[in-house]
Amino acid sequence: MLEIKNxxxxxxxxxxxxLKGVDLTVEAGKVHAIMGPNGSGKSTLSYVLSGRGGYEVxxxxxxxxxEDLLDMDPEERAAAGVFxxxxxxxxxxxxxxxxFLRTAVNAQRKARGEEEISAADFLKLVREKAKTLKxxxxxxxRPVNVGFSGGEKKRNEILQMAMLEPKLCILDETDSGLDVxxxxxxxxxVNALRDEGRGFLVITHYQRLLDHIKPDVVHIMADGRIIKTxxxxxxxxxxxxxxxxxxxxxx
Amino acid sequence: MTAILSETIKTKPxxxxxxETAARLAVMSAGATExxxxxxxxxxxxxxxxxxxxxxxxxxxxxxxxxxLIAPEAPTAAVFDPAETPIFDAVxxxxxxxxxxxxxxxxxxxxxxxxxxxxxxxxxTSDIHWASELYGKLExxxxxxxxxxxxxxxxxxxxxxxxxxxxxxxxxxVSLIYKHASExxxxxxxxxxxxxxxxxxxxxxxxxxxxxxxxxxxxxVADEARFHHVRAQGRDHERRAATHIFARLGRESxxxxxTLTANGVMTRNEAVIELxxxxxxxxxxxxxxxxxxxxxDDTVFVxxxxxxxxxxxxxxxxxxxxxxxxxxGKILVKDGAQKTDGYQISQSLLLDGDSTFLAKPxxxxxxxxxxxxxxxxxxxxxxxxxxxxxxxxxxxxxxQNLMVIxxxxxxxxxxxxxxxxxxxxxRLTGWLDRRRG
Numbered sequence: 001m002l003e004i005k006n007x008x009x010x011x012x013x014x015x016x017x018x019l020k021g022v023d024l025t026v027e028a029g030k031v032h033a034i035m036g037p038n039g040s041g042k043s044t045l046s047y048v049l050s051g052r053g054g055y056e057v058x059x060x061x062x063x064x065x066x067e068d069l070l071d072m073d074p075e076e077r078a079a080a081g082v083f084x085x086x087x088x089x090x091x092x093x094x095x096x097x098x099x100f101l102r103t104a105v106n107a108q109r110k111a112r113g114e115e116e117i118s119a120a121d122f123l124k125l126v127r128e129k130a131k132t133l134k135x136x137x138x139x140x141x142r143p144v145n146v147g148f149s150g151g152e153k154k155r156n157e158i159l160q161m162a163m164l165e166p167k168l169c170i171l172d173e174t175d176s177g178l179d180v181x182x183x184x185x186x187x188x189x190v191n192a193l194r195d196e197g198r199g200f201l202v203i204t205h206y207q208r209l210l211d212h213i214k215p216d217v218v219h220i221m222a223d224g225r226i227i228k229t230x231x232x233x234x235x236x237x238x239x240x241x242x243x244x245x246x247x248x249x250x251x
Numbered sequence: 252m253t254a255i256l257s258e259t260i261k262t263k264p265x266x267x268x269x270x271e272t273a274a275r276l277a278v279m280s281a282g283a284t285e286x287x288x289x290x291x292x293x294x295x296x297x298x299x300x301x302x303x304x305x306x307x308x309x310x311x312x313x314x315x316x317x318x319x320l321i322a323p324e325a326p327t328a329a330v331f332d333p334a335e336t337p338i339f340d341a342v343x344x345x346x347x348x349x350x351x352x353x354x355x356x357x358x359x360x361x362x363x364x365x366x367x368x369x370x371x372x373x374x375x376t377s378d379i380h381w382a383s384e385l386y387g388k389l390e391x392x393x394x395x396x397x398x399x400x401x402x403x404x405x406x407x408x409x410x411x412x413x414x415x416x417x418x419x420x421x422x423x424x425v426s427l428i429y430k431h432a433s434e435x436x437x438x439x440x441x442x443x444x445x446x447x448x449x450x451x452x453x454x455x456x457x458x459x460x461x462x463x464x465x466x467x468x469x470x471x472v473a474d475e476a477r478f479h480h481v482r483a484q485g486r487d488h489e490r491r492a493a494t495h496i497f498a499r500l501g502r503e504s505x506x507x508x509x510t511l512t513a514n515g516v517m518t519r520n521e522a523v524i525e526l527x528x529x530x531x532x533x534x535x536x537x538x539x540x541x542x543x544x545x546x547x548d549d550t551v552f553v554x555x556x557x558x559x560x561x562x563x564x565x566x567x568x569x570x571x572x573x574x575x576x577x578x579x580g581k582i583l584v585k586d587g588a589q590k591t592d593g594y595q596i597s598q599s600l601l602l603d604g605d606s607t608f609l610a611k612p613x614x615x616x617x618x619x620x621x622x623x624x625x626x627x628x629x630x631x632x633x634x635x636x637x638x639x640x641x642x643x644x645x646x647x648x649x650x651q652n653l654m655v656i657x658x659x660x661x662x663x664x665x666x667x668x669x670x671x672x673x674x675x676x677x678r679l680t681g682w683l684d685r686r687r688g
Contacts, residue, residue, distance in 0.1 A: 052642075074638060075645060078642055083643075084642055090639040092640070103640075103649065108643075144639075
């Protein structure tokens with residue numbers, strides 16, 4: 001469903017190449033994990049796919065279900081089915097979490113030519129999904145992510161994902177800042193969304209998240225490229241030996 | 252320690268000031284020549300003559316050019332039809348309508364409200380009147396330490412206005428509607444509001460009023476009385492307004508004023524508030540949205556002269572396409588005004604690089620056991636937050652609107668009545684939506 005071919009990306013502000021030819025295919029129903037050392041370009045890949053400004057694609061392409069993603073605005077990508085769970089969810093003082101969620105759900109429905117969800121149906125749906133993520137009514141009322149703990153922010157990301165039902169879920173270091181219990185809660189939330197029609201791209205430093213969200217394919221990224229692809233055992237190998245051996249092997 | 256209170260900031264003598272003051276006075280006349288107000292008006296004229304009208308070099312006029320506000324003729328202003336239901340239309344209220352500053356009996360409700368006496372200034376020509384203790388008196392008090400000549404000019408020349416005396420809890424708001432009909436109208440209105448002990452009133456104001464509008468409102472809030480003021484200044488692009496609120500607060504009283512402004516080439520809103528009784532509370536807030544030829548100035552002076560009082564100044568400005576926002580806010584805590592809790596925030600959201608916001612927050616404190624804080628910020632829309640919203644599928648324009656509303660929220664929250672707050676929020680959202688289309 002997600003096709004990335006020879007993707008080259010540099011920072012707009014400075015002449016610095018971050019991605020140097022990424023090739024990646026994520027099939028519907030599969031969970032792909034991307035691991036790699038700091039600065040390898042993992043987060044950049046997630047931002048470029050979701051349309052954040054500040055990056056320039058110098059070569060290559062990326063498409064979702066045959067649609068060219070790179071030409072779309074972030075909101076169009078969202079409507080097409082891309083969802084990025086942020087590593088650092090943004091605080092938006094003054095915008096209520098509920099208002100935000102309903103605006104987002106309805107905007108996407110509108111973009112797809114569907115009817116807006118009624119206030120009553122929306123409320124029912126949010127409450128139901130929030131409950132499984134242990135998000136209480138108080139958290140829903142508060143401004144988006146303001147005063148949330150690290151764990152609350154990540155759970156809020158998963159709640160948005162559950163409400164928006166994207167086709168491609170990109171999780172950018174969702175495990176960072178989570179304790180063991182929170183990690184389990186978040187992983188359960190993600191696993192509940194695993195579905196035949198949905199693909200996942202899970203970006204992480206550590207293998208531990210992959211104990212909870214079991215990947216089908218694991219990629220190792222270094223210096224702007226995917227240097228190795230394998231099964232879940234590859235993640236274990238990294239956990240035991242670090243990246244040094246793999247990097248040496250490639251060089 | 253002996254406290255030295257700030258001295259009155261005297262305007263400097265200048266030939267140009269004298270000339271311009273004389274030119275302005277020459278085309279105006281006293282608003283009344285008989286009755287109780289005559290003496291108050293004459294005293295005000297003396298104040299105008301001794302101060303002279305504002306000049307660009309005056310300390311509090313450096314950022315707002317006074318020329319168009321003091322010119323003998325009002326600069327013309329086209330009448331704008333926003334093609335929308337007038338604001339507050341759904342509110343159960345006593346409507347009082349002025350068209351270009353002229354009272355309209357036809358469009359107004361009868362001036363009757365239980366627990367409230369409402370009279371027109373123009374009708375009030377008796378020799379003795381309760382308002383003589385306040386008319387021009389609070390304005391005169393407010394001339395020190397900062398002179399406000401346009402308010403004195405108003406006291407002298409005001410042709411009409413309301414004299415409202417509240418003895419109980421008013422069951423519905425008094426709603427002043429200022430319509431603008433003539434492109435060259437120059438309106439001068441002066442209201443006096445007296446809330447007796449324990450009384451309560453909500454005053455609503457809306458509309459552009461005139462091509463040029465000079466308005467003064469004097470409010471005397473007695474012990475334990477409560478005054479709520481919610482104002483929407485009208486969306487005529489070319490209108491000009493200089494308004495003053497002078498308020499005096501008694502023990503355990505409450506004063507809350509909120510102003511929403513969208514459009515207007517020139518707006519100067521001054522609020523001069525004195526907390527004279529212990530445990531009083533004064534909140535003055537405003538939100539404005541300016542696009543293009545827009546100049547909006549909030550000048551606020553809050554004086555704490557009693558124990559354990561609270562004041563808040565919350566002003567938010569959203570500016571684009573070269574719009575200008577000004578905030579000059581002061582908290583003066585007099586010697587002995589212990590346990591004062593003063594807060595002041597002024598912020599602007601600059602939607603492009605052409606707009607400007609100038610702020611002068613001032614604190615002057617002579618008591619030693621007080622908590623006063625102030626802050627002023629100016630910035631662009633948070634790109635990270637915008638991307639976050641868009642990444643969830645919210646289109647750019649809608650995401651920006653959400654951010655604007657969020658920015659203004661703290662000021663809107665100063666409106667106590669939930670219904671009124673919701674109405675203004677709704678209105679604001681509508682304005683933002685339509686601007687998009």
